[in-house]
Structures are given as C-alpha cells and as structure tokens.
Amino acid sequence: MRSCATPIWGRRWMPELALEVTDLVAGYVPDLPILHGVSLKVQRSAVTVIIGPNGAGKSTLIKAIAGLVPVSQGTIRQAGEDITHIRPDQMATHHIAYVPQSDNIFRNLTIGQNLDLALRRAKGEQAARRADLLAQFPALAGRLAEKAGALSGGQRQFLAVAMALATRPQLILMDEPSAGLAPKAVQEVLAQVRQLTQTGTTILLVEQNVTQALALADHCYILAEGRNQIDGKAADLLGDPVVADIYLGGKRMRAGA
Ligand SMILES: Nc1ncnc2c1ncn2[C@@H]1O[C@H](COP(=O)(O)OP(=O)(O)O)[C@@H](O)[C@H]1O
Ligand SMILES: [Mg+2]
Structure with missing residues (x-):
C-alpha cells in the first residue's frame, strides 16, 4: 500500500489522477489514425466530459482507452499504471467499465x-x-x-x-448516455451520472448535450478532427464566449444559421 501521508518536498500536493492519456495516436486501420496525439487527464471521483462535433474522434478515444481500438503511439495510464494495450476483457480487472453509445443492453x-x-x-x-x-x-x-x-x-x-x-468499477467510460432521449430523461440520466461520483466512482463522459454536460461536469475537453482544441474547468468553459459561440450555438443560432 502506498502511504498517503508522505509529503513530497518542493512539490504541491496534487489529487491522484484516475486516468492520464498522453499523445495518443489511434485508429481502426494501420497508418490511418483518427486520433492524432490526444492528451487528457481525469481526476479521481470527478466527471470529465468530452465534447466536440460529430466525427471528432470522441467515441474512438473512449474505445481506445477500453482497448477496443488499436493504439499506435502514446500512453494511457490508470492511477500511474500503464494500461495502453489492455484487451477489452481485461477492463474489469482494471476496474474499468465501458457503456457504449448503442447496443449497451x-x-x-x-x-x-x-x-x-x-x-x-x-x-x-x-x-x-x-x-x-x-x-x-x-x-x-x-x-x-x-x-x-x-x-x-x-x-x-x-x-x-x-x-x-x-x-x-472505479472508472466508467460513458459514450453519449443521453443520446436520443427526451429532455426529462436526459436530465435524469445526467443526474444519475453525477450521483455516481458520490461513491467515489470516476466518470469519463462523452456528451452532445453540451450546456447540460458543462453544468454537470468538473472538467471538459473539446476535441475536433482527432486533436485537443480547448480544455478547462467546465464552469469556466460554460461562461467562455468563444465556446458559447462555437459549441453552445451562440452567434450561429442568433443568426439563424
Ligand atoms: N469502425 C470504424 N472503422 C473505421 N472508421 C471509423 C469507425 N468508427 C468511426 N470511424 C471514423 O472515425 C472518425 C471519428 O469517429 P468517432 O470517434 O465515432 O467520432 P465522434 O464519436 O466524435 O462522433 C470518423 O471519421 C469516423 O468515420
Ligand atoms: Mg461518437
């Protein structure tokens, strides 16, 4: 067991990361990467949300973490342990669960x-x-x-x-659990997601309901074309005019586009 009381001289105490993805290159076909060096950090017992346009590589990233898409470069570390090339059947051993976007029951x-x-x-x-x-x-x-x-x-x-x-599981990977649901059901499902963190579970969530996702999450990553675009505290991104414009339908909606 590690000792959690040992101070590390000169270093600020940091909460332990549940997951750290570094410079990940992954795709379905050799030499045709979909993810071009994606990085992300997931804090323990938090909700981290990934948003981005269709085809951005959100599902591919979740599947690569779950061992369902081959990784050609980069690393995936869970609480410091390298899990880059785990097989999907090893997920339970690593206390990871994956809820796919469809066909999940x-x-x-x-x-x-x-x-x-x-x-x-x-x-x-x-x-x-x-x-x-x-x-x-x-x-x-x-x-x-x-x-x-x-x-x-x-x-x-x-x-x-x-x-x-x-x-x-300690970590749940969820791909658009609210896709296709009526507004009330979206709220109920997302509230349940938040609830899960109260027992210490860590959530990495892909969501299309951007405003609700940002209101619910602790941290947010925006992906486009298989690359990191912006990331930050979800509450900060919710108030960010650039994010509002591009992802929350700001100007485009006002202009009727
Ligand atoms: N099984 C697959 N085989 C080959 N290409 C795929 C497969 N699934 C998705 N892709 C491609 O990967 C890219 C990213 O898709 P995806 O990760 O599903 O995006 P998102 O979840 O952000 O909408 C898209 O160009 C898509 O066509
Ligand atoms: Mg998807």
Missing part, C-alpha cells in the same frame, strides 16, 4: 437476465450486488421479468449503467 432478454449477465463474474457476491443495484435503480426492481426492450430510452440507459456498475 440485450433487448430480447429480461431486465433480470441482463443484470445476471453483468453479474456473472461476481462469484459469491451476486445476490448482494444485485440487491444493491436494485436499491440504486428502484424503477428496474419492479420490472425484472419484463423484456429490456420494453423499457423507455431513459430506463434502458439506467439498465446499462446498472450493468456497468455490476463489476464495481
């Missing part, structure tokens, strides 16, 4: 079966963890025998998050 299985699938590796603890998840997501508890496909969009995202939590 099995619609033709019941809600209970979905949860049981997610809990299959929690040997000896399945019942306790299942009870915890159902206490956390009471809307699912009364509907365990129903097909997951019968859930509303928002409830499907709750099920996807519950399934991600089954492995007790």
Whole structure:
C-alpha cells in the first residue's frame, strides 16, 4: 500500500489522477489514425466530459482507452499504471467499465437476465450486488421479468449503467448516455451520472448535450478532427464566449444559421 501521508518536498500536493492519456495516436486501420496525439487527464471521483462535433474522434478515444481500438503511439495510464494495450476483457480487472453509445443492453432478454449477465463474474457476491443495484435503480426492481426492450430510452440507459456498475468499477467510460432521449430523461440520466461520483466512482463522459454536460461536469475537453482544441474547468468553459459561440450555438443560432 502506498502511504498517503508522505509529503513530497518542493512539490504541491496534487489529487491522484484516475486516468492520464498522453499523445495518443489511434485508429481502426494501420497508418490511418483518427486520433492524432490526444492528451487528457481525469481526476479521481470527478466527471470529465468530452465534447466536440460529430466525427471528432470522441467515441474512438473512449474505445481506445477500453482497448477496443488499436493504439499506435502514446500512453494511457490508470492511477500511474500503464494500461495502453489492455484487451477489452481485461477492463474489469482494471476496474474499468465501458457503456457504449448503442447496443449497451440485450433487448430480447429480461431486465433480470441482463443484470445476471453483468453479474456473472461476481462469484459469491451476486445476490448482494444485485440487491444493491436494485436499491440504486428502484424503477428496474419492479420490472425484472419484463423484456429490456420494453423499457423507455431513459430506463434502458439506467439498465446499462446498472450493468456497468455490476463489476464495481472505479472508472466508467460513458459514450453519449443521453443520446436520443427526451429532455426529462436526459436530465435524469445526467443526474444519475453525477450521483455516481458520490461513491467515489470516476466518470469519463462523452456528451452532445453540451450546456447540460458543462453544468454537470468538473472538467471538459473539446476535441475536433482527432486533436485537443480547448480544455478547462467546465464552469469556466460554460461562461467562455468563444465556446458559447462555437459549441453552445451562440452567434450561429442568433443568426439563424
Ligand atoms: N469502425 C470504424 N472503422 C473505421 N472508421 C471509423 C469507425 N468508427 C468511426 N470511424 C471514423 O472515425 C472518425 C471519428 O469517429 P468517432 O470517434 O465515432 O467520432 P465522434 O464519436 O466524435 O462522433 C470518423 O471519421 C469516423 O468515420
Ligand atoms: Mg461518437
């Protein structure tokens, strides 16, 4: 165990990073990178949001961290440990969960079966963890025998998050959990995301609902064309006129473009 009380002379105390991505080059096809040297730092127990236009490489970045897209250069470190080339099946060992943008539940299985699938590796603890998840997501508890496909969009995202939590992750990678949801469901899902940090979970979130994402997150990275553009405290970016113009529909909306 590391000692957290040891002062380091001459260095300011810094909260431990949950994840640090440095100069990442990654893509689906060799020699055709989508990410051209992306860097990002994710503080523990915080919500870090990635925004940017369609095709910016947001999903690719999340998938590269999850080991689903090959990395050709750069590093991914989790709490100081190099996890650059992990396989997707090693994510649980590293206490990482990934909630993809779509197809993140099995619609033709019941809600209970979905949860049981997610809990299959929690040997000896399945019942306790299942009870915890159902206490956390009471809307699912009364509907365990129903097909997951019968859930509303928002409830499907709750099920996807519950399934991600089954492995007790320290870090959850979430790709646009509010995509395609009605405004009320967007609010509910994003509020749930914030709630997760209260138990110490770290969230790296991709979001298209920029204003709400900035209101919810601690830190924000803006990507475009596979590169870092701007990053900063989410609250600062929310008040930044350049960001407002480009990403919050400022002038363009006023001009009706
Ligand atoms: N499976 C894939 N194979 C090849 N290229 C892909 C694949 N998925 C995405 N891309 C390309 O990668 C680029 C970034 O896509 P993506 O990371 O999905 O963007 P974002 O999530 O920011 O909208 C796009 O040009 C897209 O066409
Ligand atoms: Mg995407």
